[in-house]
Amino acid sequence: MASFGVLATHVSFQTGMDPATPVGSVLARFDYFVAVFFALSAFLLWRGQLGGRRIRTGGDVARYWRNRLGRILPAYLACVTAVVLLLPDAAGMDVGQILANLTMAQIYVADGLAPGLTHLWSLCVEMAFYVALPVLVLLAPARRTGRIVLTVLVAALSLGWAFLPFVEATPAEGVANRQIWPPAYACWFAVGILAAECEGRVGPRVRRVLRIRWLWWALALATAWVAGQEFFGPLGLTHPSPGEFVLRILAGTVFAAALVVPYALAPANGWLASPVMTWLGRISYSVFLWHLAVMAVVFPLSGIDYFQGGQDFLPVFVLTAAITVVVSAASYVFVEEPARRFVRALGARGSSTSTTRHDTVSAQTAASASSSPA
Template sequence: MTTTTAPVPPPRAFIPALEGMRGMAALGVLVTHVAFQTGTSGIPFFGPLLERFDMAVAVFFALSGFLLWRPHAAAAHGLGRAPRTSRYLLHRVARVLPAYWVVVVFVLVLLPGAAHSANLRVWVSNLFLLQVFVPLTLTDGLTQMWSLSVEMAFYLVLPVLAWLFVRLRGPAARWRVPVLCGLVVACLTWNLWPIPTPDAIHADNWLPAYLPWFAAGMLLAELIHLARTGARWPRVLSNQPLMWAIALAAFVFSATEFGGPAGLERAQPWQYAMKMVLGMVLGFCLLAPLVVHRVGAQHRWLESRTAAILGRWSYGIFLWHLVVLTVVFPVFGIMPFNGHFIYVITLTIALTLPLAAASFALIEEPARRWAARWDRRTVSARVEEAESVQRPAMR
């Protein structure tokens, strides 16, 4: 008996398991920050693993790479049209900035440590996601936003990448995967170049360093269109036990010296490149069986109601968990870097989830609906304009 891969879903089809995976990645980011601030790295074996949950960022980036590159890959294979850049940017801004701005204002006005040092440079850098470019602007409660700054840079660069790939269509689309792989190899050398930066700013926090993690998802977006019934490699990618075993191995390996030191200590260039490779493997292997899936395959936990809720709240979890963590220590009388991991993570999750739910219901979802309405009005206006031009010609 042979198994076949499912037909390629439409370019914008919703894949429930990816929503669940997004929720798990958000909790992973929360775990790594609680592990760091409770000082659990000293625990043999488990400490480094808990702190290395920062590799959840690789999953976030791979998800963005897959979902945002998927329409361009589909268009290259003759399935639909690539999104308009203006429409794409509108939805990205509506998705990211409103909820983010609420957190920034809350932290810089009400969080004592951050509010005390919030000068104009800190305000501007945080409001416009420039923290990785402007020295000394990462502040308490917002330090995780470096990754959102990198993600926003990817959003802005993606239309340029799509334009550079525009000739690789139809029969030439088979070259898209090799070209992406070449781009990954080039980016892995980023840390070896003497990039001039201001004091306290490191170029290894800029987009080129992390592009391999986005490329993991972009490669999957291309590969789903190259899958053919009867081919062997699609069956390998859809083999969830195998792919997730490889992902687990990459994660464990990343917790060794090959993945660089945990915490705030900077890695050597070779360690940084290795961490990028391991993160790319992790993101690719976790997502592959979810998007290159067999007919009838189900991912029960990731498609469950609980996982779906966590996925919808994932952005709010990411935004608010460090604010909560910053408050938990003084309010509950816990000394930072002094243990109590289970206690602190329980409190942090319990207090973060209601904030994330409120963020989704009151800010994120209304912003998404507003962008959708604006997009429909824009399309309707263009259709009416085109019809008004055609009418005189028909007469």
């Protein structure tokens, strides 16, 4: 759902749907599905740490990094390479832009965001969270209360990021937009961390309320509508002031909490657990990666021009979604899954080597002890 929500907001913008209309305002703020991505990543990874896979040693960090990079990089690099080589809109990319996108550094350099790849700024932020996670785990208090308090405190402090002078002064000539650097989104990751801390600890009454799914979807849609109004902040791509940016972050936090927390703390079988949705969830990472490049091809193939009004939203969305699903399925089968198997095999080989080395050392120690005069 999050991947197709992001797709919808991009189709809405590029078809020229008026963000001042009721539907247009909601679709314009479907970029908050990025907050859902961040919260989900934090929930799953933090829950893994609480569930016994806690990072304690250098070997744990190496294993964690191997799994993360194996999950993210192969499909990412395939997408960036294909766009650079094949997408006409990307023909003007210079060497600096190409290298920045290949290394997930595009948000840190001026003009790093490139056609067909602009949405990947969020993966730069995700990668920063992956880098920070081992440090967060090692520094986290032992008691759950302490971890919750620290998470809330860090999230609250992050709201001041946009007001820092070196951030507020950007974007500028030759300077990247520092407003979208990782510290700005701590609140969105905090949603997932707090959900992981509370998993299994909510009472039956709370779970019953959380299972009223339509209520939480209504809250998310209402939040998107409010955030899409002009009184809430500038519409379109107008750069927000620090205060307006903080409002957007807070709205995204509510949006993510409404769509992640109920399913995390009160799981239940439903339409999202159906075979079709499960399969779409499996390829959702590739859907997110490829949809913007696919949409850049859909416009000329369909004969539809950019920014012609909301009447083109539905055909462009359907065509883009259908082709993206096909491309994403291929990406999953030929890139993601082989990479996942390779990483698993690499981990198993490393574990086998470590076990063999341990057994050899143990045997040598036993032999030495048996021959000792003592």
